[in-house]
Amino acid sequence: xxxxxxxxxxLEQTKTLSSFGQSPAGLKFExxxxxxxxxxxxxxxxxxxxxxxxxxxxxxESVQCAIEALKSEGTGTTxxxxxxxxxxxxKALEEDIADFYGMHTAIxxxxxxxxxxxxxxxxxxxxxxxxxxxxSHASIYDACxxxxxxxxxxxxxxxxxxxxxxxxxxxxxxxxxIIIESIYSMLGDxxxxxxxxxxxxxxxxxxxxxxxxxxxxxxxxxxxxxxxHVGVEDDIDFITGTFSxxxxxxxxxxxxxxxxxxxxxxxxxxYMFTASPPPSVVASARxxxxxxxxxxxxxxxxxxxxxxxxxxxxxxxxxxxPTISPIVAIRLxxxxxxxxxxxxxxxxxxYTNLALPPxxxxxxxxLRSSISAAHTSEQIALAVELCxxxxxxxxxxxxxxxxxxxxxLVSVKDETKPAALNGSSEKRPRAKAEPKSAALPxxxxxxxxx
Amino acid sequence: MTSAPLHNExxxxxxxxxxxxxxxxxxxxxxxxxxxxTHITRDLGLDSLAIMDFIFDLExxxxxxxxxERIAEVQTVADLAKAISTLRKEAA
Ligand SMILES: Cc1ncc(COP(=O)(O)O)c(C=O)c1O
Numbered sequence: 001x002x003x004x005x006x007x008x009x010x011l012e013q014t015k016t017l018s019s020f021g022q023s024p025a026g027l028k029f030e031x032x033x034x035x036x037x038x039x040x041x042x043x044x045x046x047x048x049x050x051x052x053x054x055x056x057x058x059x060x061e062s063v064q065c066a067i068e069a070l071k072s073e074g075t076g077t078t079x080x081x082x083x084x085x086x087x088x089x090x091k092a093l094e095e096d097i098a099d100f101y102g103m104h105t106a107i108x109x110x111x112x113x114x115x116x117x118x119x120x121x122x123x124x125x126x127x128x129x130x131x132x133x134x135x136s137h138a139s140i141y142d143a144c145x146x147x148x149x150x151x152x153x154x155x156x157x158x159x160x161x162x163x164x165x166x167x168x169x170x171x172x173x174x175x176x177x178i179i180i181e182s183i184y185s186m187l188g189d190x191x192x193x194x195x196x197x198x199x200x201x202x203x204x205x206x207x208x209x210x211x212x213x214x215x216x217x218x219x220x221x222x223x224x225x226x227x228x229h230v231g232v233e234d235d236i237d238f239i240t241g242t243f244s245x246x247x248x249x250x251x252x253x254x255x256x257x258x259x260x261x262x263x264x265x266x267x268x269x270x271y272m273f274t275a276s277p278p279p280s281v282v283a284s285a286r287x288x289x290x291x292x293x294x295x296x297x298x299x300x301x302x303x304x305x306x307x308x309x310x311x312x313x314x315x316x317x318x319x320x321x322p323t324i325s326p327i328v329a330i331r332l333x334x335x336x337x338x339x340x341x342x343x344x345x346x347x348x349x350x351y352t353n354l355a356l357p358p359x360x361x362x363x364x365x366x367l368r369s370s371i372s373a374a375h376t377s378e379q380i381a382l383a384v385e386l387c388x389x390x391x392x393x394x395x396x397x398x399x400x401x402x403x404x405x406x407x408x409l410v411s412v413k414d415e416t417k418p419a420a421l422n423g424s425s426e427k428r429p430r431a432k433a434e435p436k437s438a439a440l441p442x443x444x445x446x447x448x449x450x
Numbered sequence: 451m452t453s454a455p456l457h458n459e460x461x462x463x464x465x466x467x468x469x470x471x472x473x474x475x476x477x478x479x480x481x482x483x484x485x486x487x488t489h490i491t492r493d494l495g496l497d498s499l500a501i502m503d504f505i506f507d508l509e510x511x512x513x514x515x516x517x518x519e520r521i522a523e524v525q526t527v528a529d530l531a532k533a534i535s536t537l538r539k540e541a542a
Contacts (some may be wrong), residue, residue, distance in 0.1 A: 134502055144518065151518040155506050165515045168541065358498050 020336070021343035022422055024354045035374040040351065046379050047354040049368040053326050054217050054298050055374025056248035059291075062284040066249075069283035076278045081333040082265065083272075089282035096286055097253050101224055101239065105261035107254045109270065110277050112242025113139040115252030117146060118270035119209065119240050119347040122180060124149035124350065125267075131165055133191075136362055137211065140172065140179055146269070147179070156184075156361065159195035166203045170405060176206040182226035183214040186360050188327030193226055193349065197235045216292070217246030218326055223299060224291040243285045246292070251277045253283050272392065302326055302373040305380055309371055312384030319421075329355070330367040330387070337394050340364035344390040350383050370387035466512070466531040473507055474527070487526040508534065514541055 004348055016026055022041075031039040035055035036047050053325045056062060058327045073087060077114045081090060097226040101439060110114040122145035128149040132140055144151040147298070154389035155161040164180065178200055212225035220228030225241075227233045228450040235260065254264070265271050271281040277285075303326075310324040320333045332338040335356070345367075355366040371380070391397040466485055474484045478494045488494065491501065508530075509515055514537045524530045 134506075153518065155504070161506070162542045164510070164513075168513070340494050359501070363497055363499055 014053070016256060017339060020339045023348055024342065026338075027351075029220065030320065031055075035372055036376075036379060038283070038351070040346070041347055044347045044376075045346070045351050046339075046383065047374075048371070048379075048383055049351055050372070051214070051370045052372045052374070053214075053246040053286075053302055054292070054295060055357040055372045056246065056288045056291075057283075059248065059288060061291075062248065062287045063157055065283040065287040069279040073279035075280070077276045079275055080272055081276045083169045083432050084276075087279060087282070088281050089286065090276055091285050093289075094253075096289055097255050100289060101255045102233070102258045103239075103255050104259055105165070105256060107261065107265055107268075107271065108277065108282075109252040110274055111151045111250060112211075112240070112244055112252035113142075114270040114274065115240045115242065115254055116140050116211060117143045118268035119238060119254040120144070120177070120383050121146035121270070121274055122264050122268035123207075123209070123238070124177045129172065129176045130172055130179060130181040131162060135186070136179060136182055137181060137185060137213070138180075138359075140211065143276075148409065149174070157189070157191055159192060159199045160246070162196065163199045164204070166199065166206060170203070174205075176203065178206065178208045180208070182210045182219070183325055183327060184354065185214055185327065186355055186366060187321035188214075188325035188328050189322050190226065190325065191261070193230045200236065207237040208235070209240065210236055211240045211247060211294070213240070214244045215328065217295065218299065218302060221296070223295060243281075243289075246289045247285055248413040249281050249284045249288070251281055259429060265361065276305070290416070302371065305371045305373065305375050305377070308380045309369065309379060309384065313382065315389060316388040316391065326371045328369050331363040331366065332396065335365050337396055338367060340394055341387070341390055341396065345386055348386045348390070350386055366404040409434060463528075463531050463535050464532050467527060469511060470508065470527050470531055470534075473504060473511070477504060484527065486526065486531070488527050489525055490527065490530065492526075512538060514538055 002259055002394075014023065014025065027037040027040065029040050029045075030042070033039065033044070035052045035057045037048075038045055038047055048315035061266075064391075069089065071392045073089070076438055077084065077087060094106040094108050097105060097108070103420070110119055112250075115329070117157075118342070120130065120140065124147045126148040128147075130147060130151045132144060132151060133151045133156055133448070146384060152165055154165055166176060178196065180196055183190050188400050193210075194197075194430075196208065200206050210227060212227070215225035215229075217223040219226050222228060223246075224233070225239070227236050227239065238254060238256045240254050241252065243249045254261075306326045306328065307324055309328050311327065313330060321329045325334075332341070338354065342352060345352055353368040355368045356366070357363040360366050369383070388397065392399055415446075451458055466487065471484045474494065477496060477500060478484065481495060484494070490496070491498075495503070505521065512534055514534065516537060520533050520537070524533055
């Protein structure tokens with residue numbers, strides 16, 4: 001008997017996974033070439049699973065700001081803000097976030113995971129109730145374990161189910177905190193936000209927290225996310241978010257219009273007992289965040305790209321998530337074929353994410369991709385073509401199914417050549433064959449239930 | 451074991467057990483027996499998502515909410531029935 005015995009099943013699973021080719025959790029990129037390309041196993045590979053929605057990781061000004069901060073303030077803060085004090089940048093970034101959302105107070109965390117952990121565990125205490133969507137991100141489930149509140153999950157995206165649960169709590173004195181996400185990270189489906197706001201407003205002492213991790217910079221005219229897109233920002237109590245996706249660096253935040261917010265810092269263990277973000281990270285986050293509101297062209301491009309990928313794969317005959325979004329997931333039942341598709345794409349120079357149960361809804365095996373504004377339409381077309389070709393070979397889709405089989409399955413060309421044009425420049429050429437419409441989700445989020 | 455006799459101070463627990471059995475029957479294959487002592491996560495071949503879905507259905511049948519920490523204490527069908535019975539009394 002030993003301490004590692006409990007991992008026997010897990011070990012077996014990872015061995016099985018890697019016996020089909022690459023190990024999904026063990027990839028190592030030798031060189032990152034741009035927001036959309038990297039070298040993997042000596043091959044130029046298109047990155048189609050990095051949450052780099054606006055393609056900002058190599059933004060020159062952001063990089064420059066980080067370098068200057070590194071030089072002037074050093075490599076790290078070596079402590080928490082509560083114990084060791086804040087730097088100018090921490091305060092300034094919090095003000096930037098609050099201004100960006102037009103809200104009273106923002107609190108900076110070291111990651112988005114910690115933002116959820118720290119916000120939720122502090123806000124919901126003993127005697128309170130946490131009502132969480134059943135498909136919540138791991139950071140939300142972990143926050144529940146850290147909180148002393150009672151945790152009541154409700155059916156995914158089901159505002160009526162939530163309403164029934166809130167009704168049953170009507171005579172309980174504790175506060176009720178509802179936790180939802182704007183775009184769910186596995187299938188890219190959206191919360192029917194207006195329905196949830198309506199339910200929240202029906203009940204006393206009930207608050208709504210939304211994690212906008214995948215929608216910051218992605219939705220809304222000014223990029224503030226789904227709440228802006230739907231027009232319900234005044235009804236939202238708390239927003240959490242991350243800098244690790246559209247902002248292209250690392251860090252997380254909680255922002256709110258509640259005036260009492262500052263005290264949360266001193267009740268939040270994931271805020272107090274970990275080192276604050278380093279100056280370089282803060283500097284690039286500030287720089288990139290300052291560009292988000294005006295990044296309308298990038299957002300438009302992002303949704304056009306998402307539409308191209310989604311419709312391409314749909315026409316090929318794949319089963320996808322319910323709505324077009326920058327997260328496009330192919331739903332598969334057969335684990336071996338899912339792994340084979342993922343490996344086949346990698347060998348052909350396309351990197352996607354393989355998501356496995358229990359992290360996925362309904363026990364599906366998901367080939368999850370996330371699109372960037374920096375992808376070129378050539379890169380996306382190639383990804384669709386390869387998914388189609390390999391999917392046909394694996395018997396996942398049939399040619400008759402795939403309406404677009406007229407993309408005459410050109411076999412993969414010389415693999416040493418760049419897979420497609422480098423997508424790092426904003427002024428990159430784009431093919432004329434643009435998708436017709438950059439379909440944004442309907443404002444009531446109803447697309448999520450389609 | 452927590453799957454102790456159900457009939458002492460029954461409090462409708464056996465009726466709850468039958469409802470649970472009915473709901474589980476629609477989810478597990480016919481050859482798997484569903485008894486008060488059946489271990490829900492181990493014996494039924496249901497994954498965690500299927501179990502969650504089953505719990506949501508039970509909540510609607512009994513008009514209660516089952517908090518996660520209560521679920522964590524449940525192992526058998528009988529445990530679940532008792533938890534539901536307690537929650538109904540608390541709600542009354
Ligand atoms: C919905 C959601 N919330 C929070 C996080 C955590 O973000 P971070 O990477 O900043 O820790 C993620 C990313 O994995 C996420 O998908």
